[in-house]
Structure formats: C-alpha cells, structure tokens
Amino acid sequence: MSTLLKVTDVHVAYGKVEAVRAVSLDVADNEIVTIIGANGAGKTTLLNAIMGILPLKGAAHFAGQDMARLDIEDRVMAGLSLVPEHRELFSTMNVEDNLQLGAFRLPKAATANAFERVYTLFPRLKERRKQLAGTLSGGEQQMLAMGRALMGTPRLLMLDEPSLGLAPIIVADIFRTIGELRASGVSVLLVEQNAKAALQIADRAYVMELGEFILNGSAKEIAANQRVAASYLGFQ
Numbered sequence: 001m002s003t004l005l006k007v008t009d010v011h012v013a014y015g016k017v018e019a020v021r022a023v024s025l026d027v028a029d030n031e032i033v034t035i036i037g038a039n040g041a042g043k044t045t046l047l048n049a050i051m052g053i054l055p056l057k058g059a060a061h062f063a064g065q066d067m068a069r070l071d072i073e074d075r076v077m078a079g080l081s082l083v084p085e086h087r088e089l090f091s092t093m094n095v096e097d098n099l100q101l102g103a104f105r106l107p108k109a110a111t112a113n114a115f116e117r118v119y120t121l122f123p124r125l126k127e128r129r130k131q132l133a134g135t136l137s138g139g140e141q142q143m144l145a146m147g148r149a150l151m152g153t154p155r156l157l158m159l160d161e162p163s164l165g166l167a168p169i170i171v172a173d174i175f176r177t178i179g180e181l182r183a184s185g186v187s188v189l190l191v192e193q194n195a196k197a198a199l200q201i202a203d204r205a206y207v208m209e210l211g212e213f214i215l216n217g218s219a220k221e222i223a224a225n226q227r228v229a230a231s232y233l234g235f236q
C-alpha cells in the first residue's frame, strides 16, 4: 500500500496557544485511519490544518506533493476533502443542488457518474433529491454532507465527528457506508468521539490527548489497550 497522506512533526497554534503538538500521522491508499480523543484534544484543529483552513508548522505531503505549496483549492483538486463537524450545508437549497456544488472540480461529463455513485451509496438522498437540505433529519444531513464531498471524487475523505447527535441506528448506517467507501478505493481519515464504532471500522488508530498523539497502532491493538478501554470505551 502506498502512502497517500503523510504529516511529520506538525504543530498548529491559535496565537500563542499550541492546540496540536509534534503530531505525525500517515494514511495509505485504501485505508481507514481514525483519530480518537476527548473534547478539546485537538482533532478538529488537526483536520482543519491538513485541509489548509489553518496554517501548520511541520512537513505535510499528499499524493506525493508538498502541501506547503498547495492552497485549499489545490488540495481539493489533488483529491483531499473534508466533511466538517457542523456539516455546513446550504439549508435553503435542495439535496441535488447541494450535491451539484460538490462537483465543481469535475468535468461536466463526469458529473452524472458522480451523482449515480453518491445515490447508490445513499439511496435515501435519491429519494429526497428535491427536498430542502434544512428540512432533512440529522442523519440525512450527514449523508448529504458526505455525499457532497464525494461528488468531487476525493482520494482521501476526512470526516469530523460524523456520528455527532445521531441515533445509534443511523450511526451504524453511516459507518457501514464508510466501510463501503474503502472498498471503492477512497481512503478515510475519521475523527470520532464514538471510539467504539470508530475502532470497529478502522484499520489503524491514533489516540490524541491535549494536542499530542499518545498511542497509535492497529485498531485491534488500540481497542484492546487498557488505558483506551478505561478512558474511551467505558460508556459506549
């Protein structure tokens, strides 16, 4: 498996406060990697810095390119995509129009295929394609946010807390789809507080505390780690 994303000794600060410290991480082709950790550990900050929304110090490469030379749009064009925690849909536009916005980097001829692919992954979105995004349920909105990101045919999809606020049955649905994505050749970097669900689906995991990675390994090893079990798996 070749490495798709590699960040080495990365720091991200808000003014003088370092929210991410000396973090190194990699994601290979066809891999699901999860970052688990408590509120405020720095997970969102790290994803935003990888996307280019926040500046980072350290080395970062995506698909063989030095990310220091890439702005957000270049990163999208290179195949990187982020589904933010708050989904950021256009609530007064319908499902289809929200998806269309995600296809801006595609040649027109490829758009129909992208719609087909997203509607196959999320049949619910097809049923509701004329419904306004603001009137969808929480789970459907998460599907739409993921669908919109997938319209750009990314190589690496970064998901920030996809399970947030959703009922367990919907979470299971979303996580099943994440597994299907890997099977279709998309790598996933998944930030989750629902450590149990994340570790069940991921190949590898990093555990983040107070801005630093304190553990990493195969998802199986991390799930079996006593400290992880005590801190993150106890109440789920």
Ligand code: ATP
Pocket: 014, 019, 037, 038, 039, 040, 041, 042, 043, 044, 045, 046, 193
């Ligand atoms: P959560 O799961 O609650 O979103 P997280 O692990 O994603 O947590 P971050 O949101 O990355 O954590 O926050 C990391 C640290 O950076 C926290 O201490 C937070 O208060 C701080 N922080 C986040 N955003 C800002 C900001 N815009 N300005 C200053 N500090 C910030």
